[in-house]
Amino acid sequence: MTEQIYYETMYILRPDIAEDEVTNHIEKYNKLLQELGGKILDSQMRGKRRLAYQIAKHREGIYVQLTHQGDGQHIFKIEKAMRLSEDVIRYLTVKQEGPLPTPRSSNKGSTQTEKKEVENTDSNDKSEMKSEETNDKKITDSEVSTPKVKENKES
Numbered sequence: 001m002t003e004q005i006y007y008e009t010m011y012i013l014r015p016d017i018a019e020d021e022v023t024n025h026i027e028k029y030n031k032l033l034q035e036l037g038g039k040i041l042d043s044q045m046r047g048k049r050r051l052a053y054q055i056a057k058h059r060e061g062i063y064v065q066l067t068h069q070g071d072g073q074h075i076f077k078i079e080k081a082m083r084l085s086e087d088v089i090r091y092l093t094v095k096q097e098g099p100l101p102t103p104r105s106s107n108k109g110s111t112q113t114e115k116k117e118v119e120n121t122d123s124n125d126k127s128e129m130k131s132e133e134t135n136d137k138k139i140t141d142s143e144v145s146t147p148k149v150k151e152n153k154e155s
Contacts, residue, residue, distance in 0.1 A: 003098055005069070005096070006069045007093055009066040009092070009094075010064070011090065013025055013062040014088075015061055015062055025085075029078060030043055036073075036077050036078065038070035042065070043067070055089045058089060067101055
């Protein structure tokens with residue numbers, strides 16, 4: 001695998017806009033990016049989440065992640081379009097280096113069930129590991145020795 005440069009733009013839309021309007025914004029920025037010579041690697045709506053702090057009187061926002069490649073000149077123009085939009089309350093573009101990310105399915109319902117399945121298998125694995133550890137090492141209180149501290153007295 002070769003190391004390549006790509007960009008990740010995360011933008012937050014107002015929480016009170018309709019779902020079809022969110023889709024229109026995603027399509028608008030994806031189309032704009034392609035018109036500016038960028039190549040979209042992945043575009044995902046991450047859903048509505050609570051913000052760490054209030055932004056423009058909003059406590060929640062709709063997160064969208066856009067992974068793209070280009071010459072770097074397209075970023076200024078797409079960020080300007082986001083800055084001028086009243087529906088985008090925050091945006092951030094980060095330059096990434098490394099193997100290109102594999103696109104995930106954009107179907108929101110399937111990703112949530114996949115996450116739950118992963119979480120369930122992770123918790124099952126952890127509980128199995130804990131039970132294996134306790135079976136392997138059963139230490140009684142008499143086996144645990146407390147370290148004795150020597151005090152250095154200078155006379």
